[in-house]
Amino acid sequence: MLTLLKIRNLALVHELVWELGSGLIGVTGETGAGKSVIVGALKLILGERADKSLIRTGEDSCSVEAVFELSDPAEINAILEDGGLDACDDTQLIVRRVIGTTVNRQFVNDSPVTLSLLKKIGEHLVDLHGPHDHQSLLSTDRQLSMLDAYAGAESALTAYRQTYRAWREKSAELDELRHAESASEQELDLLRYQLEEISNANLKPEDESDLEDRWRRASNASRLLESASAAAAALNGEDGILEKLGEIQRLVRDLQKLDPSITERTGSLETATLELQDLEATLADYVGELEIDPAEAAGLEERVNLIETLKRKYGPSLQDVLARRDAAATRLDNIENRTEKLETLEKELAAARSAVEGSAKTVTAARKKAAPKLAKEIAAQLKDLGFKQSSFEAPLLSLTEPGSQGMESVDFQFGPNPGEPLLPLRQIASSGEISRVMLAVKSALADQDATPLMVFDEIDANVGGEIARAVGRKMAALGTRHQVLAITHFPQVAAIAAHHFVVEKEVTGGRTRSRLYQVTGETRVQELVRMLGGGGEQARAMAVSLLNP
Missing domain, CATH: 3.40.50.300 (P-loop containing nucleotide triphosphate hydrolases)
Structure with a gap:
């Protein structure tokens, strides 16, 4: 909440x-x-x-x-x-x-x-409803979702949607192949050329960065060898750093013999000497590994240039080049094997349609079983809200083709007066009536609705007396299963x-x-008196009676 x-x-x-807090919260x-x-x-x-x-x-x-x-x-x-x-x-x-x-x-x-x-x-x-906030209730798609929640058909509907999506995808694939324009010989030649050019390159996206590193190293092998050799010589050559460090080490040992306390201060010299020796050995190994192979460098450069050329033509990225190869292969295959592919797709589409119809039957059965029960429950809720002789139905309308929500739709029908025909909810003109119908529907679906907070913003407008009190009782009943916030002008609700x-x-x-601020006790009585229209003992008695029915 x-x-x-x-x-x-x-x-x-x-x-x-x-x-x-929890339950029904009144705001006045x-x-x-x-x-x-x-x-x-x-x-x-x-x-x-x-x-x-x-x-x-x-x-x-x-x-x-x-x-x-x-x-x-x-x-x-x-x-x-x-x-x-x-x-x-x-x-x-x-x-x-x-x-x-x-x-x-x-x-x-x-x-x-x-x-x-x-x-x-x-x-x-939050589920928020005001006097003009009922578009979701008037939507037949939303009504169908409400019916499915009441029927507990969510898992069956999920299975249906999976088969429906598969059928639609297969249908689109077949339509595309059926309506594809015949390709000219020039287009076929171009597709074959693109497919051959990209395929012959044997591209692997993960090798691109490694290839560039190898090419850069091979093409700069002479400079790398020169720099690494010079660094190694500076460390271990004649009059190099390590030779000088050796002299420093001998001087420090003489110091340590004369004053052992200096040993702790000069320990870093040994560490530095060892690290520089390791560095010199590493550079020497690196120089030994470097090979100057002009043929290898030329081959790597040719490979890099090929990839860059393909990226300019079909890119900008290597993934785009590969995607172009796949698209050309698919298009060429569709053109050259159109008849066989049509036959295969037609069989696959028939199987997909059969799967859709099979899963739709499960959804339809659940809806047919639940629709009259839901209509009866809503009708009972409406009677509590003042529609003593009203009628409510949830007729299912079969679709000729499968839809995204199944093989039928629903259009809630309401008749507030006996002898008058039932009309779809969207044709109800009175905001007071549609507000109460919405509250009846919410009450009937209270156990299936998982929304933590329901907000009713003056939906009791255009009603009064006992009907307003019935609206309040219905909200209070919803408050046992949800947190309900009611903004109201009616003391019966508050x-x-x-x-x-x-x-x-x-x-x-x-x-x-x-x-x-919250009102309790006498302060709440005074607020109800104000809402009843004024002071006086009669208004006060009425307020007390509303709080203590």
Whole structure:
């Protein structure tokens, strides 16, 4: 769950440090008090693009930091590792955004990340819904994913996708060969020439650097021999360094006989002498190994020139040259053996299609079994939310050709009133209705949804009375399996929350700030009274009754 949210210099918020608990968390406050800042901060954490106008007036930057405690970090760790980041050391994940006037940055566990990677991570952390935030629910692809989660069809769908990808790749390969233009004799000659030229070079990418080293050594053998011999002579020749060191050693031994205490100070002389003797021996060996072979140098130079020529023609790298060889070989093979290849590919495509259809049957069976159960569960949830005589169905529509998600689609149908035809969710005009349908779907899928935090931003708009209380109860039920954050104007919802926070504006030092604080006991009663529309004993009694139903 989200355990900590820090906001600094975002809109009206100067500094907020908010520790959150589990269950249903209610956030209330007057219109314009700053509740939307919390949603805005969470959207930044989810990877939405930032607007510099969010920075508090007079400041250079704003920041948002969120600390999540993950019950199972495996899914998040997989995303982190795919993005080249280290996995979480424990179950804690820290996400931070910094929005500046000149540069924006985002971090996960103190490592910089791209916005796209942050968005991918955010999809697994927070599920945010507002009064106009239902596009995912209206998408038939998203509906199909919900049905598959309910059906437990993920493994069957993974197997299907593997066969589907193989079938599509084989189909594309066959189409390419079928529609390939016939090659001219000039193109065939060019392909044969390129293939022969590159193949005859017997290229090995790993030998390139070694070849250049050998050529450089062979072509500079005379200079190497001259320099190494001169260095060896300077060490061990007449009047060389080692001869002088020998004289110094004799003088030092005389000193040591007269004053043994100097022995410790002159020990480095012996070490230096031994090291220089080793160096002289090494140089002598090196001189012995050097061979001046003009023929070898010429051969190596010819080989280096050949590789450079091929890289200029087909490069720029040796890998590009080899890739060109392979492409020419494939193209030539396809042209010269087109008929045989077509027959082989047609057989392979038929086998791939058969595999797709076989794996699709398993997915279809799971969906057909689960669809009526899911529809029945959502319909029951809708009745709890005030749609006493509504109908809900999840009809499966067969596809004529395999698709990326299987051999069928689904289009959730909803009828709020008896006697009226059921309509697809995208045709529901009322935001109040679609909000409650979304809550019903989320409630039905609560056990399959692994998102740690669900945020409902005033989805109880356009409802009231008992329906608002039913919405609150449904959110509270979700709170037993998820952390749920409800930003609401309804006292019926706020009273059901396990934790109740209030956002209000205050003026300090001539500046307006938003602050957030938790209300309990009498303070919470007073906030509910305000939400009910005013003071008086009747409003107070109503507030107390909401807290103690």
